[in-house]
Amino acid sequence: ISTKTTLAGIHFDNCLMNAAGVYCYDASELNQIQNSMAGTFVTKTGTVTPRTGNQVPRYRATHLGSINSMGLPNKGLQYYMDYISQQQKAVPHKTYFQSIAGFNLAEDEYLLAQIQASDFTGVVELNLSCPNVPGKPQIGYDFETVEKILTRVFEVYRGPLGIKLPPYFDIVHFDQMATILNQFPLAFVNSVNSIGNGLIIDSLSERVTIKPKHGFGGIGGDYLKPTALANVHAFYQRLKPSIQIIGTGGIKSGQDAFEHILCGASMVQVGTALHAEGPQIFARLTAELKTIMYQKGYTTLTDFRGKLNYLD
Numbered sequence: 001i002s003t004k005t006t007l008a009g010i011h012f013d014n015c016l017m018n019a020a021g022v023y024c025y026d027a028s029e030l031n032q033i034q035n036s037m038a039g040t041f042v043t044k045t046g047t048v049t050p051r052t053g054n055q056v057p058r059y060r061a062t063h064l065g066s067i068n069s070m071g072l073p074n075k076g077l078q079y080y081m082d083y084i085s086q087q088q089k090a091v092p093h094k095t096y097f098q099s100i101a102g103f104n105l106a107e108d109e110y111l112l113a114q115i116q117a118s119d120f121t122g123v124v125e126l127n128l129s130c131p132n133v134p135g136k137p138q139i140g141y142d143f144e145t146v147e148k149i150l151t152r153v154f155e156v157y158r159g160p161l162g163i164k165l166p167p168y169f170d171i172v173h174f175d176q177m178a179t180i181l182n183q184f185p186l187a188f189v190n191s192v193n194s195i196g197n198g199l200i201i202d203s204l205s206e207r208v209t210i211k212p213k214h215g216f217g218g219i220g221g222d223y224l225k226p227t228a229l230a231n232v233h234a235f236y237q238r239l240k241p242s243i244q245i246i247g248t249g250g251i252k253s254g255q256d257a258f259e260h261i262l263c264g265a266s267m268v269q270v271g272t273a274l275h276a277e278g279p280q281i282f283a284r285l286t287a288e289l290k291t292i293m294y295q296k297g298y299t300t301l302t303d304f305r306g307k308l309n310y311l312d
């Protein structure tokens, strides 16, 4: 029984990995994912220059998930490129993901030019869905800008590249986004990022739980799972087969991972639950997923990927 997968024509021994932003801020955290059962890692979204991010407390977990308004704290693209360059030499049989975000088209182009000029042989995840940079809208909700960015991206970048999208909540939005995305040679679409600008309150103290933005932040965990599964399946149904799906949102058990794959995911990313449990979660999730596959008589992910049944 194998949980291996292929994405962008690249083989991964395991379909489980971290979600950008969790356990991937620096070399210390990335080493822990590298030394876990995860199939690979994605870096914290890298920007042109390092960022300290928003004021703390900026992350809070509840028994149903998490809220965060980190504000894109990161070491800057070059730090992550240096780390990946080192890992490509030290652990060459794995392929790594670099998450990036520019604050405008020129920055997107600059980031991609830097990657193109480097020895990077991995996969780029262009983040179009950070909800926590004050004053900056989530690009994923501006369809015309998404189309403009992707047009330019594929004029300048030749390696495998996918995008991280915010959750959508309207069937027509799935249709409109898929129509745009099907124009481009995307390697994948990663659905979903956190549900932007939720609010979790401590009713005892009658206060919000995080400092930035009057307590408003991205929602992850159990709260997010039904939305995540819907976005994974909606894009799986609509996108051309060459654009694969990475499923992110609400995965804390082998069953959750199984459900994302049943909805069409080729790779699954873990955020909130990884933050709570640490990198050993990948051993647990892999074992649980294999047990479910065994019980159902499946030996590979292709036996059930995308084969969600309807009631009609």
Ligand SMILES: O=C(O)c1[nH]c(=O)[nH]c(=O)c1I
Pocket (backbone or CB within 6 Å): 021, 045, 068, 069, 070, 071, 072, 073, 127, 129, 130, 131, 132, 133, 193, 194, 218, 219
């Ligand atoms: O606040 C963040 O750093 C952050 N937080 C999220 O929940 N998603 C994102 O894409 C980002 I860039």
